Amino acid sequence: xxAAIIGTGFLGEQIYKDxxxxxxxxxxxxxxxxxxxxxxxxxxxxxxxxxxLSGKKIDTVFLSAKIEFEKDDKRLADAMTRFLDSCKGxxxxxxxxxxIFDGESGSYKESDVPHPVTLYGKNLExxxxxxxxxxxxxxxxxxxxxxxxxxxxxxxxxxxxSKDVAEEKRITRFTDMYKSPLSYQQASEAIVKLASSEYxxxxxxxxxxxxxxxxxxxxxxxxGLSTEDLIGEPMPKEKPVDFLPDTSLDNSLMxxxxxxxxxxxxxxxxxxxxxxxxxNALPKKYLR
Numbered sequence: 060x061x062a063a064i065i066g067t068g069f070l071g072e073q074i075y076k077d078x079x080x081x082x083x084x085x086x087x088x089x090x091x092x093x094x095x096x097x098x099x100x101x102x103x104x105x106x107x108x109x110x111x112l113s114g115k116k117i118d119t120v121f122l123s124a125k126i127e128f129e130k131d132d133k134r135l136a137d138a139m140t141r142f143l144d145s146c147k148g149x150x151x152x153x154x155x156x157x158x159i160f161d162g163e164s165g166s167y168k169e170s171d172v173p174h175p176v177t178l179y180g181k182n183l184e185x186x187x188x189x190x191x192x193x194x195x196x197x198x199x200x201x202x203x204x205x206x207x208x209x210x211x212x213x214x215x216x217x218x219x220x221s222k223d224v225a226e227e228k229r230i231t232r233f234t235d236m237y238k239s240p241l242s243y244q245q246a247s248e249a250i251v252k253l254a255s256s257e258y259x260x261x262x263x264x265x266x267x268x269x270x271x272x273x274x275x276x277x278x279x280x281x282x283g284l285s286t287e288d289l290i291g292e293p294m295p296k297e298k299p300v301d302f303l304p305d306t307s308l309d310n311s312l313m314x315x316x317x318x319x320x321x322x323x324x325x326x327x328x329x330x331x332x333x334x335x336x337x338x339n340a341l342p343k344k345y346l347r
């Protein structure tokens with residue numbers, strides 16, 4: 060198989076690692092941060108991906124770049140249409156998100172109609188609809204929170220938590236905001252399996268429903284961090300529009316198609332890196 064990965068953030072990097080044993084060739088792109096010597100610089104909004112693909116027959120294109128924060132929806136739609144047109148003949152793996160839902164009900168299935176309320180969510184919907192319209196062979200993947208280590212680097216969410224613990228800061232998390240966390244390793248495993256399948260449609264690649272507070276608590280415990288200064292509190296009654304109460308996802312289809320059984324948070328961390336944190340770097344009172 061020949062593949063292209065557009066965007067080598069944490070997920071793109073893990074997908075690359077998982078593709079190496081099964082691919083004859085992998086084209087990597089980056090926008091600002093070049094992680095690999097042969098990665099090619101690519102601006103999704105201004106460049107044509109066909110110049111990078113160089114007429115090669117690419118079996119699968121993974122679009123994991125963060126393009127959905129663009130404020131101009133027409134600019135986004137034009138760039139996405141141009142991208143898909145240049146990738147005709149390839150299987151498109153578009154990485155969407157649980158942010159496409161309004162968060163009012165939770166445990167969303169793939170058949171549930173999206174109702175985005177944020178700019179990010181509305182842009183996700185634009186991209187998903189364009190993939191459905193212009194790609195003959197595609198899989199739209201919707202993850203929730205992702206966590207863990209990729210190539211010895213901790214995800215940004217728990218990296219900040221670890222820093223806050225070291226600096227003896229109070230950490231607050233909502234007890235009534237729900238997500239479906241999955242480690243980067245298992246998310247990538249499911250995505251690579253879906254890429255090799257003949258399934259066309261949407262798949263929720265995620266773990267089990269849990270509150271953001273419980274997720275943070277279990278992650279801290281898995282990292283060997285004290286939860287003494289972790290405070291659980293309810294969402295504010297007058298919450299901002301981007302505070303979505305429950306965007307948890309149903310993972311039944313993912314499990315059926317890929318046989319990936321979501322690990323708990325501790326297992327997810329343990330499987331990504333044996334030694335997760337240097338205990339000597341933290342004050343003793345903040346260690347369990």
